[in-house]
Amino acid sequence: MDSDIALPAVPNRSGSPADLAVRCSADYPDTDAFALVGQNWSLSQNEWRLWDGKGLHLTQSGNVLHIRSEEDPEAAEQLQWVLGAGFCAMLLRHGSVPWHAAALAFGDSAILIMGDSGKGKSTTAMALIAVGARLLADDLVVPVIKGDDIVIPPVFLNLRLTRQTTNYFDVQGVAGADGKISVSVPQAPDDRAIPLRAIYVLGDRVDEIGAPVRLPKTRAWGELLKNLFARAVVPAFARSAHAGAVARRMVDRIPVFEVHAPEGLDRMIGMAETIRAAVES
C-alpha cells in the first residue's frame, strides 16, 4: 500500500513496491467514459467508480485508487466506507468474494459470525475471544478455497464495539465519529489461514440462550448471500454467477447454523461457551 490518507490497521507505506496506491483527487472522473452505469457505480474495461451519495467518490484506474471527497476522507465514517466499498470492489474485480462477517478460530478451526447490523456480530466476537478464540477478521472476510478446504486468512485484527461492550469486557480503543470504539485485539502474531468449520448466522436477539439450529442448504445459501459484502456492485464486475457458485460450495462443505444472541452482555459468555463447545466437539 502507498496511501495519501491514514488507513487503520494497515501501514501507509509498505516499503516495497506498492500493489495499490491510494490518492486524494480534486477532480471527478468523466462519467461519459464509463460503459456501464448503475445506481451508485459505473464501470468500464479498466476503471470503476463508486459513490456513497454523500460526496465521496472512489475511482480505480490501474493500481491507483483515487478518492474525491467533499469532506475530510480520513473522517472515520467515510474511511470505513472507503475500506468497505472500495476494497470489496477491488476484491470482486480480481475474482475474490468478500463477506460481511467476523472470523475467529479455536485452535485449528475457524468459524464465521454473520448477521445484520445491530444483531451483535462484533459483541459475539468479543465474547468468543473472552472464552479463548483468536480473532481472524471483523467486518470483512475473504475465504480462500484450497482443494477440499475453505480457509480463512487473518486480516484487520480490529473490533468495532459499543462503549458498553468495551466497558463490560474491560478493553480500550479509539472512539470513531459514530461512537463505536475501535479495539486492537492483543494476541500473539499468527498469519496462518485457518480451515473453516462452521458458520453462525445471528438472528433476532432473544431472552433465553438456545442451541444453534442447523439450516437446510437452500436457506443457508440465501443467508450467506445476504451477507455478501458490496452485494450491489457484484453485477458490475460480472461476478453474480461466481458469488452464487462460491456460496454453493460453502454450504456444500460447511454447516451453517442460526443462533440468537441473548439480551444482556452477561449472558453473551454463555452463548460463546455453547459455540466453543460445538466447534471443539
Add this chain to the structure above:
Amino acid sequence: MSAQNQKSDVVALNSDHLSAEIDGEIVVMNIASGRYVSIGGPGVFLFQMLSEGPRPIEELCLGARDRYEVEEAQCATEVEAFVQRLCDEGLAVRTAS
C-alpha cells in the same frame, strides 16, 4: 387487458440476481433487496426456461404442458402464479407484447 393479451406477455428474468441449484431446488436472490426464494417442482423447469432468455407466457405454458402432461387451464393458472411470484420479488419483469 384480455386473457389473450396476457398470454402473449413476455417474461424476462432480472439480470441482477443470484441463483443456485441445491438439492433439486433452485434458490434465487434479488441482489438489490437481498430477499431470496426457493423454487421447487415444475418451477425449476420454468426458471430454467427463463434462464435461457425472455419467454412469452404461452411458451412457458406449452413447455410445462409438454413436460408434465397437465391440463391447459391448470397449467395456465400455475404458470401465472409462478410468474407473479417472480415479479413480486423483483426477479422478473413482465411486458406486454
